[in-house]
Amino acid sequence: MSVLSTERQEYILEQLEKEDRILVANLAKSLGVTPETIRRDLDILEKEKKLKRVHGGAVKYHQTNNEPHFEKKMNLNYDAKVAIGNKAAEYIQDGDTVMIDVGTTNIHLANAIRAVRGVTIVTNSLAAAEVLNNRLENKEFEGKVIVLGGVTNPAQKSIVGALTCKMLKDFRFDKVFLSCGGVTAEGVTDYDLEESNVSTAMIERANQVFLMADSSKLGYESFYRICSISTIDYMICDQDMPSKWREQQLDTMLQWIIAKDV
Numbered sequence: 001m002s003v004l005s006t007e008r009q010e011y012i013l014e015q016l017e018k019e020d021r022i023l024v025a026n027l028a029k030s031l032g033v034t035p036e037t038i039r040r041d042l043d044i045l046e047k048e049k050k051l052k053r054v055h056g057g058a059v060k061y062h063q064t065n066n067e068p069h070f071e072k073k074m075n076l077n078y079d080a081k082v083a084i085g086n087k088a089a090e091y092i093q094d095g096d097t098v099m100i101d102v103g104t105t106n107i108h109l110a111n112a113i114r115a116v117r118g119v120t121i122v123t124n125s126l127a128a129a130e131v132l133n134n135r136l137e138n139k140e141f142e143g144k145v146i147v148l149g150g151v152t153n154p155a156q157k158s159i160v161g162a163l164t165c166k167m168l169k170d171f172r173f174d175k176v177f178l179s180c181g182g183v184t185a186e187g188v189t190d191y192d193l194e195e196s197n198v199s200t201a202m203i204e205r206a207n208q209v210f211l212m213a214d215s216s217k218l219g220y221e222s223f224y225r226i227c228s229i230s231t232i233d234y235m236i237c238d239q240d241m242p243s244k245w246r247e248q249q250l251d252t253m254l255q256w257i258i259a260k261d262v
Contacts, residue, residue, distance in 0.1 A: 008033070009041050016051055016060055019244065021184060021221075023057040052221070059184070059221050076104075080214040080238035080259070085109040087259035088177055088212055088236050094118055096174045099202050100128050102158035102195060103179025105212045107131060119143035122171060124150065124164055124198060127157040153192070160194035165201045176206035182220030183213050185245050187229055189222040196224035208233045215239040229253065 008031055015022050015030075024042070028035045042058050045051045051058040085108025092098055095118045100106050102125040110131040113121075120143055123129050132145045150164030178199055181190040188211060190196045203209050203226070211232045218237070232254045235241075241256045 005041065008037075009045055012038075012041055012045065012058075013050060016058065021054070021057055021059050021186065025056075027057075054221070060219070077214045077216050077238075080216075081105045082108045083238055083259040084212050084214060084236050086112045087257060088210060089113050091175065091210065091234070092116055092119060096120075097172070098122070099171070099173045099176040099206060100125060101176070101178050101199055101202060102128075102156055103212075105179050105214070106177060109177055109212065110135070114140045117142040120146065122146045122148065122173070124148040124159040125157060126152065126159065150198075151194075153194070156192070156195070158195060160192070160198050164198050168198070168201045168205055171205050173202070173206040175208045175210060176202045177210045177212060178202065178226070179212055180217060180226060181222030182217050183211065183229070183235075184219055184221050185229060185248055185250060186221075188226040188232065190224050190226055191222050193224050196226050199226045203227055203231055210234045210236060212236045218242060 011031065012022065012027060015027065024035045024038045027038045031038070042051065042053055046053050046058070049061050052061050081104060084105050088109045089112035092113055094116050097120045100109060100121060100123040106125055106128050110128040113132070113135065119141060121132055123132070123145070124147070129145060129147045135141060136143070136145060148159055148164050148167050150159040151161040152159055178188070180188045183189070190199065209232050211234070213235065215238050218239070219242070229250060230253050234255050234257055236257045236259055238259050240258055241251055245251070
């Protein structure tokens with residue numbers, strides 16, 4: 001490998017540290033080389049596990065795309081998730097029909113729903129269903145809970161599969177509350193294909209889409225695409241929108257809601 005190619009690749013990695021995603025066209029222009037040269041550099045760096053190739057460029061490499069076990073995730077970024085769940089619950093109103101998907105942040109949402117009447121909550125989360133049932137029994141709110149059918153994923157306490165997607169076609173939701181594995185300026189992704197398919201089906205049946213993601217998810221791209229960022233109506237996060245996203249005018253596409261610790 002020549003010194004020139006080494007310097008190019010160091011520059012590429014430096015740019016990747018500054019950006020969520022780097023583009024072949026921009027790198028070629030900055031370095032004064034052809035796009036084919038940049039693509040070869042990216043191929044080399046991907047083999048060295050220093051980045052991950054995506055269409056048109058590359059993103060940061062992550063050591064694993066295997067989703068942590070549900071119980072382990074409950075302890076990750078705990079305070080931020082509680083704050084996000086509490087903030088999300090403020091948007092559930094009397095008479096709403098609500099969809100809550102799987103994920104640990106959604107458990108905190110389920111735990112924060114109170115003092116609303118006549119709500120219908122649909123979920124494919126076994127853990128959320130248990131919390132919601134207990135809160136109904138204790139009269140924390142009034143309404144009913146519907147649990148979707150399908151195949152259980154014990155590690156994630158979820159219900160997924162073709163049957164789950166089929167059942168979703170019979171519903172229409174005022175609001176859907178989603179979690180995710182990662183979110184970038186390009187879109188929302190998750191670890192599991194089946195869960196991603198269910199999330200996409202939920203979005204198609206909802207009037208308003210709320211994405212709940214703590215700041216550790218920002219700039220991270222997981223395996224399976226759920227939707228584009230333009231599909232999201234409200235983003236609830238513990239930090240403000242990244243300045244790079246504002247430069248791309250994403251603040252005109254979705255409403256960013258900051259959840260503060262209490």
